[in-house]
Amino acid sequence: MKLNDVINNIDYELIQGTEDTYIESISYHSKHIEQDSLFVCIKGQRTDGHDYIAQAVMKGASAIIVERKVALEFIPEDLTVIQVDKARSILPSLASQFYQYPSRDFRLVGVTGTNGKTSVSHMISSILQHAGRKVGSIGTLGNKVNEMDIESRRTTPTTPEALDLQDTFSKMKQSSVSDVVMEVSSMGLALDRVNGCDFDIGVFMNLTQDHLDDHGTFDNYKQAKLKLFKSCPFSIINADDEHAHDFIDASIGKYTTFGITNGEADLRAVSITSTASSVSFTLEGENLTEEISVPIPGEFTVYNSLAAIASCLQMGLSIEKIKEALAVVKSPEGRLQTIESDQGFSVMIDYANTPDALENVLSNIRAYTAGKLMVVFGCGGDKDPKKRAKMGQIASRWCDHMILTSDNPRSENPSTIIQDIEEGVLLESSYEVIEDRQKAIERSILLAEQGDIILIAGKGHETDQIIGETVLPFNDVEVVKSRLASSPASS
Numbered sequence: 299m300k301l302n303d304v305i306n307n308i309d310y311e312l313i314q315g316t317e318d319t320y321i322e323s324i325s326y327h328s329k330h331i332e333q334d335s336l337f338v339c340i341k342g343q344r345t346d347g348h349d350y351i352a353q354a355v356m357k358g359a360s361a362i363i364v365e366r367k368v369a370l371e372f373i374p375e376d377l378t379v380i381q382v383d384k385a386r387s388i389l390p391s392l393a394s395q396f397y398q399y400p401s402r403d404f405r406l407v408g409v410t411g412t413n414g415k416t417s418v419s420h421m422i423s424s425i426l427q428h429a430g431r432k433v434g435s436i437g438t439l440g441n442k443v444n445e446m447d448i449e450s451r452r453t454t455p456t457t458p459e460a461l462d463l464q465d466t467f468s469k470m471k472q473s474s475v476s477d478v479v480m481e482v483s484s485m486g487l488a489l490d491r492v493n494g495c496d497f498d499i500g501v502f503m504n505l506t507q508d509h510l511d512d513h514g515t516f517d518n519y520k521q522a523k524l525k526l527f528k529s530c531p532f533s534i535i536n537a538d539d540e541h542a543h544d545f546i547d548a549s550i551g552k553y554t555t556f557g558i559t560n561g562e563a564d565l566r567a568v569s570i571t572s573t574a575s576s577v578s579f580t581l582e583g584e585n586l587t588e589e590i591s592v593p594i595p596g597e598f599t600v601y602n603s604l605a606a607i608a609s610c611l612q613m614g615l616s617i618e619k620i621k622e623a624l625a626v627v628k629s630p631e632g633r634l635q636t637i638e639s640d641q642g643f644s645v646m647i648d649y650a651n652t653p654d655a656l657e658n659v660l661s662n663i664r665a666y667t668a669g670k671l672m673v674v675f676g677c678g679g680d681k682d683p684k685k686r687a688k689m690g691q692i693a694s695r696w697c698d699h700m701i702l703t704s705d706n707p708r709s710e711n712p713s714t715i716i717q718d719i720e721e722g723v724l725l726e727s728s729y730e731v732i733e734d735r736q737k738a739i740e741r742s743i744l745l746a747e748q749g750d751i752i753l754i755a756g757k758g759h760e761t762d763q764i765i766g767e768t769v770l771p772f773n774d775v776e777v778v779k780s781r782l783a784s785s786p787a788s789s
C-alpha cells in the first residue's frame with residue numbers, strides 16, 4: 299500500500315521524501331518494525347518512540363511519523379519523514395485506513411462499565427455462538443473467534459491499542475465472523491483507541507469510582523465512558539444506575555433500557571430467585587413475559603443477563619433461542635469460578651477488584667453460605683489508593699474471616715498496601731495478614747470446614763503476579779487445585 303493512501307485523512311507536514319513511498323506494515327513499537335514499515339513515534343509514559351528512529355532505519359522502515367523535529371542527518375534522504383501534532387491521536391486513522399475499515403463487515407458490540415464488561419461480553423458471545431453464529435471476542439480474557447484464540451499483539455489488558463485492534467478486526471474479517479463483541483475500557487476511549495470502529499451497539503452496565511489514577515477525576519472517567527455512546531446508532535443502558543440519564547443523553551441514536559428496580563425500564567427482571575448454583579427471574583417487556591434461568595448465581599448475573607438479552611434481541615435473535623442459550627451458559631474464566639472440595643466447602647475465584655464489585659460478590663454469596671464466609675484479597679499497587687480502606691470495610695462487613703494479602707503490588711511495598719486496607723476494617727472483625735498470596739490461599743483452605751465458602755478475589759483469570767519490575771507466574775485457580783489435591787481428604 300502507498301503511504302499517501304494511509305495518511306490522506308490526517309493533517310501533516312512533509313519533512314523529507316515522498317508520500318508515494320510503499321509501506322508493508324505499520325508499527326508503533328521498535329521490536330515490531332519490519333522491512334518497509336511505517337514507524338509511528340509515540341511518546342509513552344516510560345519510553346519515547348523518537349528515541350528508536352535509528353533502529354527503525356536499521357530495520358528497513360520506509361517512512362517515519364514524528365511529532366517533533368528530529369536530526370535528519372542520521373536518516374537516509376530517501377526515507378520519508380512526516381510530522382504531525384500528536385502521533386498517538388492519528389494512529390486510529392492510519393490503522394483503519396491501512397486495514398480498510400474491517401469493522402464495517404460485521405456487527406460490532408461494545409460493552410463498557412466499571413464492572414461486568416467481561417461477563418456480559420462472554421454472555422453475549424455465548425448466546426450468539428449457541429445460535430450458530432461465528433463470533434469474535436476481544437477483551438480481558440484474550441482475543442478469540444468462537445473459542446479459538448487468534449494470534450494478536452496485546453500491550454494493554456482490555457482494549458487493544460488502535461493498530462493492534464484493527465489488525466485483530468482484519469483477522470476476524472478474514473475468518474468470516476458475523477459478529478464481534480468487545481470490552482471497551484475507559485482508557486481505550488480516552489486515548490482514542492476505538493476511533494475508526496464502526497459500532498452497531500453500545501452497552502452501558504454501571505459507573506462507580508475507579509481508575510482515578512488514570513483519569514484524575516470521576517467526571518473525567520465518566521466523560522471517557524460517554525464517548526462510546528456518541529458513536530453508536532443503538533445503545534443499551536442500565537436504568538438502575540444513577541448515571542443512566544447521562545448515558546441516555548449522550549446517545550446519538552435509539553436506545554433501550556434494562557433494570558430491576560426501575561419500573562420504567564424497557565426490559566425488567568422481577569420475581570428473582572437465587573440459589574448457590576443459579577438464578578431465575580421473570581423477564582418483562584413490551585409484549586414480552588418470559589421465565590429465564592441462568593446457571594450462575596447472584597443479582598449481578600440478572601443484570602448481565604438483561605444486558606445480553608437486550609443486545610441479542612437487537613441483533614435479531616428470538617427470545618426462545620436466547621432463553622435456550624442462557625440455560626446452559628457458563629461463567630467466564632476467573633469470574634465466580636467455583637471449585638468444590640471433598641471436605642464439603644467451596645472455593646470461588648473472582649476478579650472483583652473494586653469496592654462495588656467486591657460488595658456485589660460477597661453480598662450475593664452471603665445469602666446462600668451455610669457455614670462461614672471467608673475472603674482472601676489484596677489491592678493492586680500503583681492504583682487508586684482511596685479504594686483500599688473501602689474494600690477493607692466491605693469485606694469485614696460481609697465476611698466471618700478475612701485474610702489480607704498481596705495482589706499485584708508493582709512498585710509499592712506490599713505491607714503498605716495491606717495497612718491501607720486495614721484502615722477500613724471494622725472493629726472486632728476477624729482477620730489476619732499473610733503477605734505471601736500462595737500461603738494466604740493455602741491458609742484459608744486449611745481453615746475451611748463443611749458448608750463454608752472461600753472467596754479469593756482480585757486476580758481472577760490472571761496467570762502472573764507483578765512484584766516490582768518482575769512478572770512471576772501465579773494462578774489462583776492452580777494454587778487452589780494443588781492445595782485441595784494434597785489435602786488428606788483428597789488422598
